[in-house]
Amino acid sequence: MRIIEDLHLHTRVSKDSVQDPEAYAIEAIKRNIKYLGFTDHLDLDPVDKDYGYYRYNDAAKDITMLRNKYGNKLNLLFGVEVTYQKELENSILNATLDKDYDFLMGSVHRLEGFTIAGASGLPFFKGKDEKTAYEMYFEEMKSLVNMNYFQVVGHFDVIKRYGVQFYGPFYAEHYKEIIFPILSEIVKNGMVLEVNSSGFRQLPGEPYPSKEILSYYVSVGGTEITVGSDAHSIKQFNFGLKEALYYALKVFDFEVVAFIKKKKIRLGKISSFTEEYSLNNNL
Numbered sequence: 001m002r003i004i005e006d007l008h009l010h011t012r013v014s015k016d017s018v019q020d021p022e023a024y025a026i027e028a029i030k031r032n033i034k035y036l037g038f039t040d041h042l043d044l045d046p047v048d049k050d051y052g053y054y055r056y057n058d059a060a061k062d063i064t065m066l067r068n069k070y071g072n073k074l075n076l077l078f079g080v081e082v083t084y085q086k087e088l089e090n091s092i093l094n095a096t097l098d099k100d101y102d103f104l105m106g107s108v109h110r111l112e113g114f115t116i117a118g119a120s121g122l123p124f125f126k127g128k129d130e131k132t133a134y135e136m137y138f139e140e141m142k143s144l145v146n147m148n149y150f151q152v153v154g155h156f157d158v159i160k161r162y163g164v165q166f167y168g169p170f171y172a173e174h175y176k177e178i179i180f181p182i183l184s185e186i187v188k189n190g191m192v193l194e195v196n197s198s199g200f201r202q203l204p205g206e207p208y209p210s211k212e213i214l215s216y217y218v219s220v221g222g223t224e225i226t227v228g229s230d231a232h233s234i235k236q237f238n239f240g241l242k243e244a245l246y247y248a249l250k251v252f253d254f255e256v257v258a259f260i261k262k263k264k265i266r267l268g269k270i271s272s273f274t275e276e277y278s279l280n281n282n283l
């Protein structure tokens with residue numbers, strides 16, 4: 001199984017990474033990966049400890065440097081992973097509208113002032129039952145999707161990253177009523193669900209989202225995905241991506257897409273029958 005893209009990468013422009021971006025480009029060329037997406041964290045909540053760390057100019061400078069050096073060998077996409085919070089929609093628009101991004105990934109990382117996608121957010125779960133915690137998360141995800149502003153929806157069920165530690169395995173069917181309309185909205189708006197392999201190196205031991213959610217996505221007409229390792233260092237680059245693709249293939253034949261200047265590029269379909277791609281664009 002060939003990896004043709006990794007559209008979720010963090011570099012030193014993210015507070016939780018010190019990685020020089022060039023290493024990803026060099027490694028991608030070695031592995032014949034044609035699309036790389038840099039998605040550093042943009043955190044806009046003034047009370048968040050990571051607030052103000054992201055610098056657009058530094059991120060843009062890195063991309064320009066990489067494109068000048070390696071642009072003839074692979075596509076280097078300028079993305080950003082926006083921490084979505086409903087009350088910050090105006091700040092999100094202000095920070096991104098006039099910028100030169102290829103794509104915006106929207107992710108829910110914070111609830112009630114806690115960074116639930118990180119270890120510092122553990123107190124969020126304490127004293128909360130599973131239903132309360134997960135429904136709060138998916139409500140926020142619903143707002144993210146209703147904003148209809150992002151191209152990619154990042155790690156759709158990342159609440160399980162630490163949720164499993166408190167409540168055991170995550171069963172999407174308990175949240176079907178709320179998840180289905182969110183997925184329908186994604187498809188209706190032409191947004192794309194990310195298959196994120198970082199769950200393999202974390203507690204859940206499975207990708208974000210789980211196969212149940214992928215199957216719901218199919219039943220509302222979803223076929224398009226982006227794939228990303230959510231690497232914060234070169235060691236994590238592509239980690240688990242092949243496994244994540246095989247995992248998704250058990251559920252559906254999907255189409256891998258990328259975005260250039262917000263325009264969707266269809267890279268190829270993977271068939272569960274052959275487990276191989278029919279590739280577009282001479283990949």
Ligand SMILES: [Zn+2]
Nearest residue numbers: 081107117154
């Ligand atoms: Zn994230």
Ligand SMILES: [Zn+2]
Nearest residue numbers: 008010081230
């Ligand atoms: Zn990320």
